[in-house]
Amino acid sequence: MAGKQKKSKPLRYYDYSLLFLIIFLLCFGLVMLYSTSSYYGFTRFDDSAYYVKKQLFATSLGIVAMFVVSIIPYQWWMKWATLGYIAAFGLCVAVIFVGREAKGQSRWLQIGPLSFQPSELAKLAIILFIATIIYKTPRGLGNWKNLLKIGAMSLPVIFPILYNNLSTAIIIAGIVVCMLFVASPKSRYFILLGAVGIIAVVLVVMFAISGGEGGYRLERVQIWLNPEAHEKGYQTLQGLYAIGSGGLFGKGLGESMQKLGFIPEAQNDMIFSVICEELGLFGAICVIILFILVIWRLMIIANNAQDLFGSMLVVGVMSHLSIQVVLNIAVVTNTIPNTGISLPFISYGGTSILFLLAEMGLALSVARGIKLES
Amino acid sequence: MQRNKTPNRKKITIMFLVVFLAMMFLSGRLVYLMIFCSEYYGQKAEDLHERERDIKAARGKILDRNGMVLATNRSVCTISVIHNQITEPEAVIDMLVAELGISEETAKKRVEKVSSIERVKTNVNKEVGDRIRAYGLAGVKVDEDYKRYYPFHTLASTVLGFTGADNQGIVGLEVEYDSYLQGISGKILTLTDARGIEIENAGETRLEPVSGNDLVISLDYNIQMYCEQVAERAYIKKSADRVSIIVMNPQNGELLAMVNYPEYNLNDPFTLNLSEEEIGVLSDAEKQNALNQMWRNPCVSDTYEPGSTFKIITSAAALEENVVSLSDNFYCPGYKIVEDRRIRCSKTTGHGSQDFSLGLCNSCNPVFMTLGERLGSANFYKYFRQFGLLSKTNIDLPGEAATIMHAEKNIGPVELATISFGQSFQITPIQLCTTVSAILNGGNRVIPHFGIRVQTSEGKLVETLEYPVATDICSDKTSETMCTLLEKVVSEGTGKNAKVDGFAIGGKTATSQTLPRSLKRYISSFLGFAPAEHPEVLVLVIINDPQGVYYGGTIAAPLAKEIFENILPYLDK
Numbered sequence: 036m037a038g039k040q041k042k043s044k045p046l047r048y049y050d051y052s053l054l055f056l057i058i059f060l061l062c063f064g065l066v067m068l069y070s071t072s073s074y075y076g077f078t079r080f081d082d083s084a085y086y087v088k089k090q091l092f093a094t095s096l097g098i099v100a101m102f103v104v105s106i107i108p109y110q111w112w113m114k115w116a117t118l119g120y121i122a123a124f125g126l127c128v129a130v131i132f133v134g135r136e137a138k139g140q141s142r143w144l145q146i147g148p149l150s151f152q153p154s155e156l157a158k159l160a161i162i163l164f165i166a167t168i169i170y171k172t173p174r175g176l177g178n179w180k181n182l183l184k185i186g187a188m189s190l191p192v193i194f195p196i197l198y199n200n201l202s203t204a205i206i207i208a209g210i211v212v213c214m215l216f217v218a219s220p221k222s223r224y225f226i227l228l229g230a231v232g233i234i235a236v237v238l239v240v241m242f243a244i245s246g247g248e249g250g251y252r253l254e255r256v257q258i259w260l261n262p263e264a265h266e267k268g269y270q271t272l273q274g275l276y277a278i279g280s281g282g283l284f285g286k287g288l289g290e291s292m293q294k295l296g297f298i299p300e301a302q303n304d305m306i307f308s309v310i311c312e313e314l315g316l317f318g319a320i321c322v323i324i325l326f327i328l329v330i331w332r333l334m335i336i337a338n339n340a341q342d343l344f345g346s347m348l349v350v351g352v353m354s355h356l357s358i359q360v361v362l363n364i365a366v367v368t369n370t371i372p373n374t375g376i377s378l379p380f381i382s383y384g385g386t387s388i389l390f391l392l393a394e395m396g397l398a399l400s401v402a403r404g405i406k407l408e409s
Numbered sequence: 410m411q412r413n414k415t416p417n418r419k420k421i422t423i424m425f426l427v428v429f430l431a432m433m434f435l436s437g438r439l440v441y442l443m444i445f446c447s448e449y450y451g452q453k454a455e456d457l458h459e460r461e462r463d464i465k466a467a468r469g470k471i472l473d474r475n476g477m478v479l480a481t482n483r484s485v486c487t488i489s490v491i492h493n494q495i496t497e498p499e500a501v502i503d504m505l506v507a508e509l510g511i512s513e514e515t516a517k518k519r520v521e522k523v524s525s526i527e528r529v530k531t532n533v534n535k536e537v538g539d540r541i542r543a544y545g546l547a548g549v550k551v552d553e554d555y556k557r558y559y560p561f562h563t564l565a566s567t568v569l570g571f572t573g574a575d576n577q578g579i580v581g582l583e584v585e586y587d588s589y590l591q592g593i594s595g596k597i598l599t600l601t602d603a604r605g606i607e608i609e610n611a612g613e614t615r616l617e618p619v620s621g622n623d624l625v626i627s628l629d630y631n632i633q634m635y636c637e638q639v640a641e642r643a644y645i646k647k648s649a650d651r652v653s654i655i656v657m658n659p660q661n662g663e664l665l666a667m668v669n670y671p672e673y674n675l676n677d678p679f680t681l682n683l684s685e686e687e688i689g690v691l692s693d694a695e696k697q698n699a700l701n702q703m704w705r706n707p708c709v710s711d712t713y714e715p716g717s718t719f720k721i722i723t724s725a726a727a728l729e730e731n732v733v734s735l736s737d738n739f740y741c742p743g744y745k746i747v748e749d750r751r752i753r754c755s756k757t758t759g760h761g762s763q764d765f766s767l768g769l770c771n772s773c774n775p776v777f778m779t780l781g782e783r784l785g786s787a788n789f790y791k792y793f794r795q796f797g798l799l800s801k802t803n804i805d806l807p808g809e810a811a812t813i814m815h816a817e818k819n820i821g822p823v824e825l826a827t828i829s830f831g832q833s834f835q836i837t838p839i840q841l842c843t844t845v846s847a848i849l850n851g852g853n854r855v856i857p858h859f860g861i862r863v864q865t866s867e868g869k870l871v872e873t874l875e876y877p878v879a880t881d882i883c884s885d886k887t888s889e890t891m892c893t894l895l896e897k898v899v900s901e902g903t904g905k906n907a908k909v910d911g912f913a914i915g916g917k918t919a920t921s922q923t924l925p926r927s928l929k930r931y932i933s934s935f936l937g938f939a940p941a942e943h944p945e946v947l948v949l950v951i952i953n954d955p956q957g958v959y960y961g962g963t964i965a966a967p968l969a970k971e972i973f974e975n976i977l978p979y980l981d982k
Contacts, residue, residue: 292454
């Protein structure tokens with residue numbers, strides 16, 4: 036009886052490698068966050084563990100969410116796609132009007148003692164929504180009209196986010212483009228899009244070099260070109276000081292000087308520069324390798340997913356993670372102009388870690404759907 | 410159900426590869442930043458974190474020839490504020506106003522200035538510094554350092570000079586030997602966070618200061634003090650403008666005393682040594698001018714017409730050139746006609762017939778005008794040069810004035826005549842002493858000096874200061890003759906007021922009128938030396954603008970006598 040049961044039940048796969056990598060990254064992130072934020076925590080709230088406590092709470096919540104999501108068959112979520120999309124749109128619009136302001140931009144919704152960043156939910160909602168649409172548009176993705184149509188469907192969510200958070204809008208647009216790129220049998224539209232993008236970037240940079248004036252975005256480009264000469268290059272320069280003073284093996288964990296108020300809000304977007312300072316080139320490369328491994332695992336899962344929906348979900352998660360890691364490190368090393376993008380798993384941010392872990396749960400769920408052919 | 414198709418897999422792999430390449434590129438960027446730019450950024454970061462505080466080095470002491478301390482250091486405090494650390498600005502401002510006596514405005518400016526550290530006041534007494542520390546206000550820093558202190562206040566003020574706020578020499582020996590006296594400042598390097606708060610346990614790097622070396626000078630505290638007392642008495646008695654005294658060893662150029670009375674208080678050099686009423690009428694510019702005058706050392710920096718003391722040099726030149734012998738006879742009718750002018754002798758009725766020696770004893774102008782005539786301007790000028798009168802003495806004090814002399818081609822008979830008895834040109838008192846020393850000591854022109862040696866604070870020799878000597882500026886014979894002749898001036902002639910029982914003193918008096926002559930202002934002086942046969946000490950007394958009797962033989966010679974009476978037994982010991 037039992038043997039019969041076993042036979043009929045296909046061999047289930049659980050991606051422990053990915054799970055292990057995620058848990059390792061989370062722990063590492065918490066250690067680095069404590070190291071980085073203890074100064075600000077102490078000077079502002081008289082509690083050096085202030086930030087890490089909050090982050091630990093969000094992480095615990097996230098881990099629970101990850102396990103719950105990972106055991107729910109991912110196909111179940113398909114029916115929530117439209118609702119999630121509408122909810123994300125509603126919340127992103129709402130935050131513009133009733134959001135809590137921080138540094139001139141309202142990005143948070145306050146619910147009791149908890150604050151919540153709708154744009155993080157939007158990332159997950161868009162991944163789910165686009166994956167569903169692609170799944171339900173059989174054989175239509177070779178057509179550029181259909182591609183544009185699906186792309187346009189993401190715009191209602193992107194626009195309210197664009198209003199006060201350019202970086203997240205760019206990330207969501209990037210996720211959508213990546214998912215469409217994978218789903219479409221054609222490549223030339225995307226090559227064309229890439230070419231147009233590159234030309235646009237070159238034009239903006241040339242305009243900036245010629246000393247043109249055009250608001251704070253252009254100013255960022257000018258800072259990027261020469262942070263030492265620009266009066267507002269402070270944050271970028273402080274990040275570079277931190278990275279440069281790390282050297283090969285760093286100053287040792289907890290020994291960063293730049294986190295002592297020199298790098299503004301070091302625990303957020305600039306945390307990678309503190310990792311560089313404390314752990315050196317060695318530590319920084321290790322972190323990069325960890326992320327590559329996670330992305331590699333996601334690629335394996337996406338390639339072996341049971342169906343296109345699962346594959347697209349993982350592609351979305353993979354592109355989300357990739358875009359944020361690459362852009363964050365690029366910003367910190369002043370490879371691209373400064374824009375606020377956090378480093379997944381490591382930067383301080385409760386909503387971000389919560390939804391990121393939920394996404395990882397989705398990927399694990401997709402991985403569970405893989406039938407091993409032995 | 411839609412299957413996951415192969416083209417999709419291919420594209421997923423492409424996506425992964427793109428991400429992988431991007432990561433590799435960023436790793437390359439990190440290698441560039443963390444290996445090749447590491448030094449540059451690391452240094453910049455360090456500069457940002459480090460705060461540097463100087464530790465003043467103790468300045469070397471100045472000791473007299475017997476080891477008496479003439480200039481030393483006292484612990485004082487420097488008060489600074491650190492803007493970032495101040496929590497109660499109002500309390501800090503009130504405290505600074507109350508304790509340092511600065512205006513509220515100044516205190517406010519210092520406290521509110523956004524800088525890493527702002528110096529409020531230096532050279533604050535240690536007691537005040539301790540009191541400020543006791544307030545325990547955050548952001549107020551009390552650093553101890555040294556202030557120059559002169560134990561004898563006014564003693565040898567114009568020689569020693571004083572130092573500025575950063576312990577650097579400003580005038581006198583303090584500036585001349587600054588490089589020896591000044592030590593090397595130490596540093597305290599501390600790490601701070603962005604608010605400027607020092608990080609505990611970060612450890613501070615201390616670069617210990619190196620103390621300056623001590624300077625031993627030839628000045629003798631006892632002689633200097635005695636000479637100052639003598640000068641003070643004469644200054645009061647004769648209501649003089651100033652009384653200067655130089656005591657020097659003519660054999661080696663060591664200066665034993667140099668007085669310019671009134672002296673000033675070295676511990677308070679910015680207060681004029683005048684009465685309240687006198688200061689009250691001065692404008693700021695005049696006050697500054699008066700301060701500069703007070704700090705001057707006229708023995709070195711001011712020139713005057715030496716008058717009859719210069720006859721020593723005229724005599725030596727004439728002897729050297731063999732245009733006069735001791736048996737030569739002169740006749741003085743009370744004047745001498747030079748070209749169309751009648752130049753009077755000090756004794757208008759005339760000295761009558763006299764030999765050369767008596768002429769010197771009488772300080773008879775016509776005799777020396779005759780000598781000048783016999784020498785001729787070219788020869789006279791040659792001896793000026795040979796004796797070193799035309800160059801500076803190179804004394805180790807700053808601001809030495811050069812001789813003001815006629816150009817050789819402009820010396821006509823009248824100029825030649827006046828030069829012969831020490832008028833119409835100007836030299837510094839130290840120049841006169843140096844030149845006469847050379848004539849008396851057998852022709853060695855020594856460099857007058859104070860500095861003898863440099864030693865560490867423990868007394869270990871660092872450097873013996875050497876002074877080159879120009880030899881043979883006159884013959885031994887001339888030198889001996891001059892000693893004998895000048896001894897006679899004191900024993901029998903105009904210098905008899907300087908006679909001291911039991912000692913053979915040589916000397917020459919002088920009374921010169923300052924320019925313009927119409928003011929009837931005089932400079933009385935006396936140059937004496939002892940023992941006459943081998944001079945060991947030479948004294949020059951100069952009284953500027955004495956009231957009443959102004960003859961050098963009457964008022965200056967007795968001062969020299971007083972000095973000789975006291976220092977000759979003292980030096981013999």
